[in-house]
Amino acid sequence: MASTEERAVYRLVVCGDVKDSGRLNLGAKLRMRESLYQVFQDALDAVDVGPEQVDVVDRGDGLLLSFEPGVPPALIAGVWLEEVRQGLIERRPVLHDRLRMRLAMHQGPVSHDGRGPVGRAVDLACRLCDCDPARRVLDASDSDLVLVVSDPFHDAVIADSVGERFVEPEAYRPFRVSVKETDEIAWFRVPGLPVPPDLTGGGGTGTAPGGAPPAADGREPGAAGGDTERDLSRYRIDVHDGDSTVVSARTIEGGLTIKHGNRSRRGGQQR
Structure with missing residues (x-):
């Protein structure tokens, strides 16, 4: 088979995963996947990002998106994210179970081998999406969505995007993420809340005695x-x-x- 690998290009990578999808029966899984695609597509349409500007890979119970360099990362971390949140809320009547998601964002060199995006930027986005603090924050918030962004993405995009619609740098909190080969600081946000909820116990999401x-x-x-x-x-x-x-x-x-x-x-x- 001929290789279709392309030279690595600096891209924004978004990894999304549905909470507790393994507990769904076949009918519920099909409804979940239909809603997931609809929510993401509606959000992309809302920010005028066409199919030629983003590569979408199916992950079974989630999606992996890699954006062309011309797509502003702050647009995705702001307006697009808010559109996803609203879409998840609007889909509640369609589903017997709420569609609740973890999303992660990172940017870096990404290549394509004809099957999908490849690179450390992809690996890190997936690690952040699957990390324990993200799961715990989502559980404690009772919200439909939690976002995790890498420390470099936070510094380059979030912290420098004051005034951008729905980016809200003040709504993020940093915690350490340790999963597989990843051990670094990440930033967490629950759209719709002023800050992520405090959790007791280990994992970097609790409030110590004294506040x-x-x-x-x-x-x-x-x-x-x-x-x-x-x-x-x-x-x-x-x-x-x-x-x-x-x-x-x-x-x-x-x-x-x-x-x-x-x-x-x-x-x-x-x-």
């Missing part, structure tokens, strides 16, 4: 390797004197000592 969110790797503040040792060099750090400690994606407050090299600083402010 402080856990470290991105799932450990509570004060645990070995927790907040005081976490690498926060990529974020702005504000430090204020005080007895309590509050950690968010952008701000740390409390009586902390921030160390850099052989120097340390306690209290005051640092930006």
